[in-house]
Amino acid sequence: MTVILVMFPESLKAEEMIKVKLVNNIDKTSELNFQFKGEYYTLDPMLSLHEGVNYSLTVTNNDFFILEGAGEKLKIKESLVLIPSNYDHAHRIAVNDRPYLGAMEFVIEDKKFIRPVNQLPLEDYLKGVVPNEVFPSWGLETLKAQTLAARTYAATHTSEVIDDTIRYQVYGGYTWYKNTSKAVEETHGEVITYQNKPINAFYSASNGGVTENNAHVWDGKPLPYFPVKKDPYDPIHPWKFNLQEVQISLNTINWENPHWWRETVEKDQAITSSMKRWLQRNGYPGNIKILSIPHFELSNKRHESERRITGSITIQFLHRLPEGTILFEQLVREEVAIDHIRPLIGGTIFKSYLIDSLEKNNGIYTMTGRGFGHGVGMSQWGAHIMGQTGSSYKEIIQFYYPGTSITNMNSK
Template identity: 60%
Template sequence: MRYITFIFTIIGILLVPNLVSADQMVTVKLRNYIGNTHELDIRIEGDYFSLDPTLHLKEGVNYTLSLKKGELYLKNKGQKKQKITGGLILVPQVYDTNHVVFINDRPYLGAMEFIVEEDHSIRPINQLPLEDYLKGVVPFEVFSSWGLETLKAQTLAARTYAVSKMDQVMDDTISYQVYGGYEWDINTTKAVEETKGEVITHNNRLVETFYSASNGGVTENNANVWGGQPLNYFPIKDDPFDPTHPWEFSLHETQIDYESIDFSNPNWWENTAERDKDITDTIKSWLNRNGYPGDIKILTVPEFELKGDQLDSGRSVSGSISVTFMRRIFEGLVLFEQVQLKDMNLNRIRPMIGGTIFKSYLIDSLQLNSGVYTMKGRGFGHGVGMSQWGAHFMGEQGKNYREIISFYYPGTTIMDISSETLQQVK
């Protein structure tokens, strides 16, 4: 894949392992807001140039970029479509906040390349300086109304993560970090600017700056979540600052009463619905992704239980779930099937329910009463590293960002990479 060559000076890698200059460029595929589409609206502010000498976009004019039979076409109202050969690249004559590319009305700084992805989607790729990228990340990862010290701690976690991915093309989803372009907030921008170049290190190497919304009152070790070598800056310990965030959800054992279906009605399939649609829709998507294509109706969840084994943090490890369902291959052909995950790690089961419902593995109870499963737990996320809510309350209690980092990443050091001379932040 071909990416943009910038007009900006890129400062090279420093002579410390895994650390690079704060003026380095970040490359981000835009997926979260754009989605998969064959058409985009484009508008620019300021003067941009393209590598195609026959192409010049006018400031303030609305353009439509469309994809047809693997080829890109650019058009504005009243003009003939212009075929784009080899992708569309837009580079600002000057990099500043007066040069902006709007994609479907969302603003982005820096350069933008539009490529054809998998023959069916237009994929914008944004490239801009690290610090400005962070100004578009932090307000989407944490509440910008929180205190400045908490925002600084989140900034350091985000910057350290981004620097560790400099050799990759990231995207703007939770698979990396949520990035909202040039939709900055004054508070988070201040946090980025006042900590410019600061990253979290251990033995002069960048740390893995994992974080989650809430750890439920106890942190977790990385090895217990993802395997691999346990890192000593991710200890299991009580967190008195995290508000625990208790949660619960219910799931009916019987979603559709098979005996009550009126198969004589030609619209019986359309008229049949599950009781817990928010959960069963996620189960259906999981089934579609795991070898069961077609329309699905969930009949029952005859088994849903925990195995009982727990980590030192109190988090549950494994359990079982089974689902019976009807699957319509095409009109007139319906299969009756069952999927069973028996004594599986919960990281296989949780995606079936959905991470926004089954919020963590810190589970207090799972019971079946009167045909209804009820699970209760605490926290939101994996619990490794910084709790964002815990960091918020540490800030509320007067802790500064260095104290927040020290608590959630113990034994680490904050280093400054904003100059060629690596310095420890006191």
């Protein structure tokens, strides 16, 4: 799956390019629409597309088709690649009404879905990333620090196809803002290095007041520029959630009601929906109803940063198989790494591993904690506070990645 930019200007070929699979705003779909402004070419000599025309792409039985308005449906061989005659802001392609610069390839994914892949210069990619990772209204020095972290991260992934979600970096296409674009332009080519090599420039929204070492999160070798230390700038961001032990009581179900399955719902649906998705992805296909969480606790094991290490959870649920059989099931996770529990609750609810307490009263679990994310590297909110109090982007980088240097990757 590679976009070929054979018709880009020669001056662009020397620039660092990046390939981005568009996932964040495009679910698994067998149909999507696009149109473009400016002149675009395809790699199919039999296919001629025109500016301003609405096109539809569909996949049926692993066959790929393009339809121009109410016109003829044409079959596509393998993939569709669109390449602008010139790389500039006047040439852009809108996929489901969201604009993108550069080239676009539409490929078949899993034999039934359409997946667009955008390829463009790294610096313009960053202009679509920074305003989606932090608030574009934040101060310029903070935006520059975020730009360096984002550029360094992207520069270590140019040999692969990344996506536009939090799994890598959130990329919004050609939706730019003046301040974030200025931050990208004024730091052009600058990356964070250690011993002359770009680092893995991790960052998270908030570290809860203490940074974390990479080895505590992803194992591997502990790196000196990811120390565990107090962060006086991070605004802590305390969080809390409640989870009822009994979600559905079997005694309250009217088994004579033919619609009982549809009409029976859990009490904490924001959390139980995460549980269901995890279970369906991990060996329990079909429909699920969460009955109860009879056991949920944390061990006293902690890292130096005070982040929790292990915990236990038991989930009891009804599992309706595709043919209609309903089974009583139980998932037991006893003294497991806590990152095996958090996905069951959901990362936007169970926000970090810096957990202050987990208590159970009157059949309700209550967890409290601090921060949002893994806590390794830069705290985005901490960088915001540093910028507000007069720190430069270089000082922000040195605080969150101590011992590193700022290097221009374009200099020889």
